[in-house]
Amino acid sequence: MITARHSLWREPRPADAPAIGRLDWLLVGAYAAAVVVEAVVRPDVAWRPVVTVLALALVPALLWRRDHPLLAAVIAWSVAASLSTLQMTARTEDLGLDSMIAVLILLYSLVRWGSGREIVLGAAFVTLVVILGAYASSAGSADAFGGSVLLLLVVAIAVVFRYRADLWQRQRREIRNQERVALARELHDTVAHHVSAIAVQAQAGGVVAGSQPEKAVEVLAAIESEASRTLAEMRSMVQVLRDEDAVAYVPQPGVADLPALARTDTTPAVEVSLDGLRGRLARPVDAALYRLAQESLTNAVKHARGATRVEIDVRREGGVVRLRVSDDGRTDPGPVPVPGFGLLGMAERVRLLGGSFSAGPGPHGGWVVEAVLPAEVLA
Incomplete structure (x- = not known):
């Protein structure tokens, strides 16, 4: 268990986080509109201006949720903690807007896009806020259990998507390595084929060097051409990984x-x-x-x-x-x-x-x- 905890602490952020796009702006616009409409329509909202302003503080957090997942989660759940504190101060049964359920999106983003360290720190902070909220609302055991299950469900979904994406990236890297190995084998076969041809020509040159010097010159030119072609192909592929296993010296089909x-x-x-x-x-x-x-x-x-x-x-x-x-x-x-x-x-x-x-x-x-x-x- 200690090893698993240390592994989570050192886990980096996923590398495939997308940039802010059209859907993000639509989400922010929909959330802001929902907050304003609910604040205007609902008659039972206490401390209406304060609650509305605090709820709108989630707007930048929604935009930062992938680039700065810990900061976004801290902002969102700090708003929830502030509302719980106001609720205890005002001694009211409910203080907040239903649209504040968006804090769950920030929890999801923390687990999906955060590093292991950010996840641990953010989860600890969220746990404290949840405890504070349960105390402020005097939630019964059934409500506390239901809320905990909902939070764990959000975390589980984020974990599934995170490691599914990680598996996809690993499979892509494996494909990349396999292709490089295949190219390295083809290079190995090609070079072996060229070198075999050079060796044959060199032997022929040695036979005719004494009796037909002009033929030897032609053989040397052919050897030079073959060697230059081989070196050019080798230089183009030197960065490709190679397999140490033996491969057949057979030219590949073309x-x-x-x-x-x-x-x-x-x-x-x-x-x-x-x-x-x-x-x-x-x-x-x-x-x-x-x-x-x-x-x-x-x-x-x-x-x-x-x-x-x-x-x-x-x-x-x-x-x-x-x-x-x-x-x-x-x-x-x-x-x-x-x-x-x-x-x-x-x-x-x-x-x-x-x-x-x-x-x-x-x-x-x-x-x-x-x-x-x-x-x-x-x-």
């Missing part, structure tokens, strides 16, 4: 292997189109294009509803290569669904190679995956 994915005797039929790819592509880009097309085709076959055709189009446009995989399946109206881990993995691979990636419903139906990669990865 764009030239895409026609093998074409199918005309199945549903959906698969059409492959290659255009302007006469020049040689950087090996990491070549392998990535094949993997992206393969993964996109797999997704289309599995998930495209009613699809009869999948088109894979790869074309070179100047210094970039554009991949487009589209199907004619049915798409549901409404917001674009959250991308799965397969799409996240593809996007990460493209990003590592300095390209751009998009996936979503097509303008005429179906699903479209597009990736743009540099033909030569920058060293």
Whole structure:
């Protein structure tokens, strides 16, 4: 238990807190309007001006609830403590507005967005305020139990959403690492392939050096070209993490292997189109294009509803290569669904190679995956 408490105390804030947006301003506006309307309409509000001003003090706290969760919670629950103190002073049964239930939003935000230290300190402060409020209102055991259950329910919901988001972030990091490992393996295979070719050429050069010096010069030029290409690809990938496990020295499939994915005797039929790819592509880009097309085709076959055709189009446009995989399946109206881990993995691979990636419903139906990669990865 001591270890768990220390772990909570040192836990940092979540890194995915969104900035203030339109919904936040709508929430603030709705709360402020509710406070004003309730203060005007309700006839039984004691100390009406004071209570209204204190309730409106929650407005900035609602805006700060993600950037400064502890400060926002302290402001909100300090208002609740002030109302409880006034209630004891005025000796009235009820002092406050129903709209003050918004303090629960600040409690939720404290647990959802605060650091472990902020959560511990804020929870202790909220507990004291709750005890003060129960004493001021002379709440019975049933009311105290019901209020405690409500607070614990809010805290539980915040914990669920906090650790669900944390799990999502960990899965995304795992995908990122897996893609880097895959690229590192491909680099390993590519370099091994190039070095093998250099070794063969060097042996040939040694054989002809004595009898045909001009041939030896040609072999040296070929070795230099192969070595330069290998070094350029190595420099472009040195920051990619590597797996220490042994891997086979086999070149990875590339764009030239895409026609093998074409199918005309199945549903959906698969059409492959290659255009302007006469020049040689950087090996990491070549392998990535094949993997992206393969993964996109797999997704289309599995998930495209009613699809009869999948088109894979790869074309070179100047210094970039554009991949487009589209199907004619049915798409549901409404917001674009959250991308799965397969799409996240593809996007990460493209990003590592300095390209751009998009996936979503097509303008005429179906699903479209597009990736743009540099033909030569920058060293």
